[in-house]
Amino acid sequence: MISTLARRRRGRPSLADPSPAPDALCLDTALTAFAERGFEGVSVRDIASACGVSHSLLNAKFGSKQGLWAAAVDHGMGGLHRRMTAAPTRLPAGAGVEQRLRAACIDFLGAVADCPAIVQLMNVEGARASARLDYIVETYFCRLDWPITALLREGRASGVFRDVPVTIAFTLLAHGAGALVALRPLIEAVNGQLKATPATLDQTVEMAADMIVRGLLA
Amino acid sequence: MISTLARRRRGRPSLADPSPAPDALCLDTALTAFAERGFEGVSVRDIASACGVSHSLLNAKFGSKQGLWAAAVDHGMGGLHRRMTAAPTRLPAGAGVEQRLRAACIDFLGAVADCPAIVQLMNVEGARASARLDYIVETYFCRLDWPITALLREGRASGVFRDVPVTIAFTLLAHGAGALVALRPLIEAVNGQLKATPATLDQTVEMAADMIVRGLLA
DNA sequence: CAAAATAATTTCCACTTGTCTATTTTTTCG
């Protein structure tokens, strides 16, 4: 099944022309659509018209709807992973693991706020077993080598954090605090139609990160 | 829009025959399907054949696909709300708000584990604004009068908990800890294919509830 | 028991879906 999902782009790379821009637009559009409405709730034609191309082009480029989905997930996951491993917030030298985890959580939630689709996608695909879920997990969650999980392990090993499994702490962060920024339509509706400003969003992110770190302290 | 979603069941109550059982089966099936695959990803025919009736019967009983969705949500929300307000875990007399909140969280997560569809549904519908999201929020989240939110307010007022908005704490519980039991396909895949036993599930629930309560303590 | 009313199914319709096969447009480079 994975091979089916991984096999895409049947055309040829076109040595001279890279032209990555329109592709990225299509993949962003596709990822958002798949994340918000679920795989079966999106049509290739919707995505195509949303970024101004014909549906046949998407099928030609990515082989199938599944191929388009996999390419979109790769695109989004790649961006998130790159951002999470590349730009850690500056901290005073010798900052403890507690302080570093807090900063990493805030970084992570900022990245999710900029691209909520990944969390939304995990919410949608994680609800039931499928070849797509297997693809995501095997491709991106087998080696949970993100900075945050490393910090969780470090803090646990050094006795600063209590003995909480990494999966639990990470899920609380990604799906709990993540929901605060990835499910903004829901949060804003519950909070009474008042749109969240960047300032209140930052405040929310800090509070949520704080709650998680405090919940871990020994 | 709400009137459209709320209007359903055009037939007549049939004075002699209550026959609620098949209806409940259909609504359970529908709720699970809508939660796992999203509104547009489910066909009325799928739901109908899954519970052994014709698709026209569902349309006749609930007016439309939207009506079926609203009825399924009402059914599931009603069940959860009833369970949450009716059966609090027995606690030693004079238990503090911290202990009561921990018990309430565990109760809540147990209810979610028994009916993951509600959390899954909020994950799916909360990702983008829609008439359906408005219906849910206006019908069930305007008055957040669940035991848990009352405890959050009580603990905050009495100074036992820090000054964390109820929305943040509740979201961390419902979507973070909730994901641990509602997104079990994802969690089990990440944890390496080992199916969660009831015992490990209880352990997970307790740890997650513990983390949230600790995160709130002043 | 027939007649009326209700419940449920079958049938139909206009429309959308994914995928495949032409066809047309654009680019490349001798």
Next chain:
DNA sequence: CGAAAAAATAGACAAGTGGAAATTATTTTG
């Protein structure tokens, strides 16, 4: 230039969709 190659589009197809009417089965009622 201008032909070969590639990119993009248009069109066709069977399968599936929500909805509503037509039809059959079942129950209620006088």
